[in-house]
Amino acid sequence: MKRFYKETAVDLGDGGHRILLDGKPMRTPAKTVLAVPTRALAEAIAAEWGEVPDKADINVSHLPLTRLAATGHDRVTTQRTRVIEDTAKYAGSDMLCYRASEPETLVKRQRETWQPLLDWAAGRYGARLVVVEGLAFVDQPADAVARLHEAVAAHSDLGLSALYNLTHISGSLVVALAVAEGHLSAADAFAAAQLDEIYQIERWGEDPIAAKRHAGIRHDIDASARFLALLAEQRLKG
Structure with missing residues (x-):
């Protein structure tokens, strides 16, 4: 059209x-x-x-704010409970909780970038998540998962549209909530979400396909972060 x-x-x-x-x-x-x-x-x-x-x-790829608003109206309003569950379930497998055991430079970067975000979630929501080395699944404390679920459910339909998008893209509910609360910028959210990939690029270089994928991820994170910030402006003023 x-x-x-x-x-x-x-x-x-x-x-x-x-x-x-x-x-x-x-x-x-x-x-x-x-x-x-x-x-x-x-x-x-x-x-x-x-x-x-x-x-x-x-x-439509050039209209990300429109797409998020339309999704909030058309999908979240009719499937709010499902969207909340699909977003909140990331609390049980948040990317920030799964750490490398080597090399030490990556271990250090993950700890310095991710742990402050988990500490923030613990202080903000009373949700202390467990950190492990490797990819073996770990059950998170039920009370922490429940409190993060409450944090997700507190968002409006339009807010949920962007929060789900951020969570899905980043693989981290904590990152998404930190952006929604204004604790984390879009640039820092991208750096946290893509930490492992950025580390590998620094060591081995980036191919054109990966570069295009990273550009798309950055674009989506930027749009969702901007949407949430604009949504938080003073309501119904003029």
């Missing part, structure tokens, strides 16, 4: 701030009016559409 509109705008209507294309409210694939709780997020979504070149094809 090519660009079919001339102007984008934002207004305040039923349900929140709406994104307008030539004065008409944008709708999700499920035909729901796309409304978000903060003007900052609505303006950012409108800007995505405004940046589509005239008569160019509309590429």
